[in-house]
Amino acid sequence: MITDVLSVAVLVGSGVVAGVLFAVALSVLPALVAMPPDRYVYTHQLIGRRWDPTMPIIVLSSMTVDIALAVFAEGPTTLFVVAAVLLLGVSVVSHFCNVPINRVVKSLDPAGIPVGWRDPRPLWRRWHLLRTTLAVAAVVVNSVAVVLG
Template sequence: MTETLHVLVLLGSGTVAGVLFAVALSTVPALAAMPPDRYVQAHTLLGRNWDPTMPLIVLGTTLLDLWLAFRTTASAPRALIAVAAVCLLGVSVVSHFRNVPINRRVHRTDPADIPADWADPRPVWRRWHLLRTALALVAFTANSLAVTAF
């Protein structure tokens, strides 16, 4: 059972870290280079299939990490797994309370009628995205160390 949980937390945290890293590396710069109307169109198209897939993976992996933290008796792996759980919870909080509200605002914007005083959300969205990417990478690293090094 524990080995299966190890595989699942590595798969989950690796998926989250990989997806967020890929978005930071490729999608964010591409969106930043677009004029506002094309950005709104592209952002809306790109965001269609994230929910509920990514929240389920993030929260599911967080719960598995918490379960493993309570089941693990060795202190170093338990601490690493707990760090991973906290970081994944951070990914969820940043996503839910920072990035998702920006996404909703962008999706309500009519690309054919962007006002002259439009507040471009891309720099703020990018900063929050980089934070959750860093948290996801720390979670994956902590899970990897916990299940392979001990």
């Protein structure tokens, strides 16, 4: 019974992570890339206000549930380990790649973009697409593990 509840929780959690990151990649990111630097900085600062700590909590909670399922579930428990590692990858890329870029952008004054400003959007996009790919893979692996379990 508890593994059924955990299975639903891991599908919802990893699905939310993949869905949010996919939506950002599909719609938000192209809009940010199309903006002039001052509007980008202003918009990035507005959009980024609510992500922390919500997304890290969902990612790490889903990873923890995957680990619990790897220990307690019957069936293909190795798949839950794989999904946990994929979610850990989402967290690592977010924490060490995207978040430092976000901090720099949040520290800027949109009305005073420095001369010679190095636009972080191409690098941020690459890291974001990596974590989106990891998140989508995690929800797929979790889905397969739950169906086969």
